[in-house]
Amino acid sequence: MTDETSARSSALPASAATGAAAPSGPGVPDWELRFRAPRVGLPEWAEDAPDRSLFVSNATGVFELYAWDRSTGAQRQVTDRPNGTTDGVLSPDGRWIWWFRDTDGDEFGVWMRQPFEGGEDVPAVPGLAPSYPAGLALGRDGTAVVGRSVDESADGEGEGGSSLHVVRPGGEPVEIYRHPESAGVGDLSYDSSLIAVEHTEHGDAMHSAIRVVTLDGKTVAELDDTKGGSEELGLMVMGFAPVAGDSRLLVGHQRGGRWEPMIWDPVTGEETALAIDLPGDIGAGWSPDGSALLVEHSHQARGELWWYDLTGRELSRIETPAGTVSGATARPDGTVEFLWSSAAQPPEIRSTTGRVVLDPPGAKAPGSVPVTDAWVDGPGGRVHALVQKPAGDGPFPCVFDIHGGPTWHDSDAFASGTAAWVDHGFAVVRVNYRGSTGYGREWTDALKHRVGLIELEDIAAVREWAVESGLADPERLVLSGGSWGGYLTLLGLGTQPESWSLGLAAVPVADYVTAYHDEMEALKAMDRTLLGGTPEEVPERFEASSPLTYVDEVRVPVYISAGVNDPRCPIRQVENYVRRLEQRGVPHEVYRYDAGHGSLVVEERIKQLRMEIDFVRRHLGV
Known part of the structure; x- marks a missing residue:
């Protein structure tokens, strides 16, 4: 249910729910209720059995997978593990649910499978050793293509990197691809004859090429925008046409300076450009009959939907509320279901029919305040920041909440953590620094060599604006973030020691050299x-890019989780940094x-945020 990427995107959920035993009702603060409110992810449905769906929910207080039979309305919990499960895929016929089993969140494990109606969990590919997942594609004839990523020390042959394995019905897994650099399964064609592979054999993990191969690994065609030009450009697999006998592949490219789709037929070599004249980044997916594209458009931290008719080459807007569409799927009946939220309104699964598709029982999450936009001149161009603030006049104590990734961006979407800080009287500023997605290829690709320092230049420019505009109290400024945002927090406390009052760093890079040697192979790339x-x-x-280098300059209290x-x-590189603080x-x-x-x-996520709030209160006196 989630995409596997090589980025350090934070796995912390934006919002969550609770089982019946968790505190709720009068006396429980709104910020906790937002986390506990029942929440569901966008349902994915089986291509040949559209009444069978799979979704993620936190209904028990832990994010797990759920099966939903739309024909009867029946729902059941598929997985039940102490630390949760979010990675799952339905087979095209809807008979099987594949889910990834790791150990306590270490992301290293094997694929399991379970009948849709329920039953015993069994290894989906017996004999295939544990690994980090690198994509999965399931065919109508029972064929599976499994992507794997392993460290050198974890591979039985002493080789790390990426591999792809084909498993035919009743057969053993056969390795058809191996390379030291990152690669993964893009998609499997409708008739299970072609595999699209995203790879970075050229050594640039930020810009993938695409190779289409047969099930025995023989190359059919290659599409590579990293060669022949002054700059390397990336490609991404968006999916094979969902029609028998159709070898067309929908591909995302950056030839126009942003992400946009085109159609490529690897058998004939024909490329078809698509005239979709919209600003910002454009993603797309096929309609169920292959006659149109469902276009997901992201621009200036908002998201919306469009239809693109492939016959008439016409673009038509799908009406959605102002805010952010965080995922969408076109149904066989012509409707579209989408996950929508705004900074002020919690997420819902909506349909173009006008109804809420999957409305979990229980109390609804309290809303929050709307977001406003700030555009600030920075050293690399105009920086976009999103601001939420409590009632009244500033200057406010202010949290700079820095997003992870780094190839990600904050948007006008609901975030329970942000809303909690506003409830406690803080303004919150979120900065889409250079390296963020959604502002064109040059903005994202600017993040090279001076890693960390570039992002902090943009954050510093927004900080100066926040103080000068009267929004932020310069004596009560908190630098905070998770994952890459946690890394930037520790780096900022050392390189900008006079700018911040304290720091909150969750799951950070703290010692870059040790982190490199200990991290998963895809992140090394x-x-x-x-x-x-x-x-x-x-x-x-x-x-130059390691927080440990500047730890002796840190002058303010630091909280690390x-x-x-x-x-x-x-964890080892975090401990190295903590010892220096001690x-x-x-x-x-x-x-x-x-x-x-x-x-x-x-409840663990609530506990962590409660500890952060308490730390800030004690050290800032607010």
């Missing part, structure tokens, strides 16, 4: 791309918890 090599090849760049099983920001006597607190890159347990 990303770091080599961002910094131009390994710590041994470009030691000066790793040193970290998962002991985190494969993205491993040696210098810097006020700090560290919370270690038994999970990976964030928690899928609602």
Whole structure:
């Protein structure tokens, strides 16, 4: 149900729910109720059995997978694990649910499967060793294509990197692809004859190429925009046409300076450009009959939907409320279901019929305040920031909540953590710094070699605006973030020591060299791309971008939380940073918890935010 990426995107859910035993009702603050309110993800449906759906919910207080038979209305919980489960796929015929089993959030494990109606969980591919997942595609004839990523020490042959395995019905897994660099399964064609592979064999983990191969691994065609030009451009697989005998592949490209779709037929070699004249980034997916595209348009931190008719080449808008569409799917009956929210209104699964598709029982999440936009001149161009503030006049104590990724962006979407700070009297500023997606290829690709320092230049420009405009109290400024945002928090406290009153860093990179050596293989590839090599090849760049380098300059209290099983920001490098804080006597607190890159347990997430709020109150006197 979630996309696998090589970015350090935070796994912390934006909102969550609780089981019956959790506190609710009078006396429980709104910020906790927002986390506990029952929430569901966008349902995915089986291509040949559209009444069978799979979705994620936190109805028990832990995010787990649920099956939904639309014909009867019956729903049942598929997985039940202490630290939650979110990765699941339905087979095209709707008979099987595949889900990924790791250990306590370490993201390393195997695919399991379970009948849609319920039953025993069994290994989906017996004999295939545990790995980090790198894509999965299931065919109508029972064929499966499994992508794997392993570290050198974890592979039985002593080789790390990526591999793809084909499993035919009743057969053993057969390796058809292996390479030291990152690669993954893009899609499997309608007739299970072609596999689209996204790969970075050229060594740039930020810009993938696409190779289409047969089930025995023979190359049919290659599409590579990283060659022949002055700049490397990326490609992404958006899916094969959902029609028998149709080999067309929908591909995302950056040839126009942003993400937009085109159609490529790997069998004939024909490329078809699509005249979709919209600003910002454009994603797309096929309609169920292959005659049109459902277009997801992202521009200036908002998201909306359009139809693109492939016969008439006409673009028509799908009416959605102002805010952000965070996912959409076109149904066989011509309707569209989409996950929508805004900063002020909690998420809902809506339909173009006008109804709410999947409305979980229980109390609804309280709303929050709308977001306003700020555009600030920065050293690399205009920086977009999103602002939410409490009632009254500033200056307010202010939290700069820095997003993870780094290839991600904050949007006008509901965030329970942000709303909690507003409830406590803080203004919240979220900055889409250079490296963020959604503002064109050049803005995203600006993040190279001076990693961390570039983003902090943009954050500093917005900080100056926030103070000068009267929004933020310069004596009560909190730098905060999770994952890459946690990394920028620790780096900012050391490189901008006079700018911040304290820092809150969740699952951060704290010691970049140690992090590189301990992290999952796909992230090693990303770091080599961002910094131009390994710590041994470009030691000066790793040193310049590592928070540990500047730890002696930190002058304010620091709160750090970290998962002991985190494969993205491993615990050893966090401990190295904490020891240095201890040696210098810097006020700090560290919370270690038994999970990976964030928690899928609602009460755990509430506990962590409560500890952060308490830390800020004590040290800022608010």
